Amino acid sequence: MSGPSALELRPPVGALLPWRREPGAPWVPGEWVRRNLFGSLFDTLLTLAVLGVLALIVPPLVRWGVTNATISGTTRAACGPDGACWTFIRMRLPTLLFGHYPAEERWRLAAAFAVVGGCAIPVLREHTRHRGLWLLALLTAAPAVAGVLLVGGVLGLPFVDTSAWGGLMLDVVISFVTVAGSLPLGVLLALGRRSELLVVRSLSVGFIELWRGVPLLTVLFMSAVMVPLFLPGGVSLDRLVRAMVALVLFNGAYMAEVVRGGLQGIQAGQEEAAYSLGLHWRQVQVHVVLPQALRLVMPGIINTVVDLFKDTTLVTIIGLSDLLGAVSLALKDPAWPGFATEGYVFSAVVFFVCCFAMSAYGRSFERRARDAR
Numbered sequence: 001m002s003g004p005s006a007l008e009l010r011p012p013v014g015a016l017l018p019w020r021r022e023p024g025a026p027w028v029p030g031e032w033v034r035r036n037l038f039g040s041l042f043d044t045l046l047t048l049a050v051l052g053v054l055a056l057i058v059p060p061l062v063r064w065g066v067t068n069a070t071i072s073g074t075t076r077a078a079c080g081p082d083g084a085c086w087t088f089i090r091m092r093l094p095t096l097l098f099g100h101y102p103a104e105e106r107w108r109l110a111a112a113f114a115v116v117g118g119c120a121i122p123v124l125r126e127h128t129r130h131r132g133l134w135l136l137a138l139l140t141a142a143p144a145v146a147g148v149l150l151v152g153g154v155l156g157l158p159f160v161d162t163s164a165w166g167g168l169m170l171d172v173v174i175s176f177v178t179v180a181g182s183l184p185l186g187v188l189l190a191l192g193r194r195s196e197l198l199v200v201r202s203l204s205v206g207f208i209e210l211w212r213g214v215p216l217l218t219v220l221f222m223s224a225v226m227v228p229l230f231l232p233g234g235v236s237l238d239r240l241v242r243a244m245v246a247l248v249l250f251n252g253a254y255m256a257e258v259v260r261g262g263l264q265g266i267q268a269g270q271e272e273a274a275y276s277l278g279l280h281w282r283q284v285q286v287h288v289v290l291p292q293a294l295r296l297v298m299p300g301i302i303n304t305v306v307d308l309f310k311d312t313t314l315v316t317i318i319g320l321s322d323l324l325g326a327v328s329l330a331l332k333d334p335a336w337p338g339f340a341t342e343g344y345v346f347s348a349v350v351f352f353v354c355c356f357a358m359s360a361y362g363r364s365f366e367r368r369a370r371d372a373r
Helices: 029-037 041-067 086-098 107-124 131-139 141-151 167-193 198-212 216-230 239-264 268-276 281-296 298-318 323-331 340-372
Strands: none
Touching (some): 029 041, 086 167, 086 323, 107 131, 107 141, 131 141, 131 167, 141 167, 167 198, 167 239, 167 323, 216 239, 216 298, 239 281, 268 281, 281 298, 298 323, 298 340, 323 340
């Protein structure tokens, strides 16, 4: 009679990974704490050190931000001396979110968000029919409709100059337009860099290396200062449009390198098999190579989008008032002096929530893609 095989002697995966449980196994909180926080002497010391640091930091923060904080009232006199004055944030919240966009026209912001969100939800969901058409609408029709709603000047909508845009709304608009433009551009550049045509490959490489070798601050300064000098006489281009075009070109170069990494991860045999079935180059790239490559580099794309969202704060140097710019302007109000801490803490929390939401979706997409394999 033969003994147990090597596979039978191997411990289950749940025994090797304490954060994994077998299906149907009961959840034992004490066991999870022991394995993950006190599994060894080093883990125990590290856990105690972290708990000690949290014990020093968290209580004062809670007292300042919650217990002794003030959110009622309408003036600085309502704020206490020992806590945060969230009254300042509450009174300046419309400016922090929408800039100086006219209050009576803010329904257009909600309508534009509904249009973009209505096209984005089918794209983000799994098993959506005609997903490619929804993606095309998200990248073309939705920005056009949202732009008409935000700018106005047609269909009876009052014109709102982009100088009145600001706050978090401006960060979101710049991020969406930049991602919608840089991702297709990055895909084209990545394909061009792998092209067998010398001219196409050289132009793609030159474009990518040029924009990746220039600091973003320089790019924004050039869009604001240098570009108007090269425009024909009497021709002007909105400052916000110039900034968004510069960001699209800059981030398109980084997207290209991310996508190229995914293209290199696809085995050459898949393309050869597709060509053997009679597919053309465009069909092979669209239906075989790119879907797999984009799935492989989704973490890199999400990381680039998160960095882009945070980089939108740099537009303050060219006179655009995003969320941080709105905070800086609010701090100059003589009626609310000395509330920089509250303003920047609010900005940090807003950016953290937005970036964490994007990262969480990226992780969920990764899990679905891993489970689908």
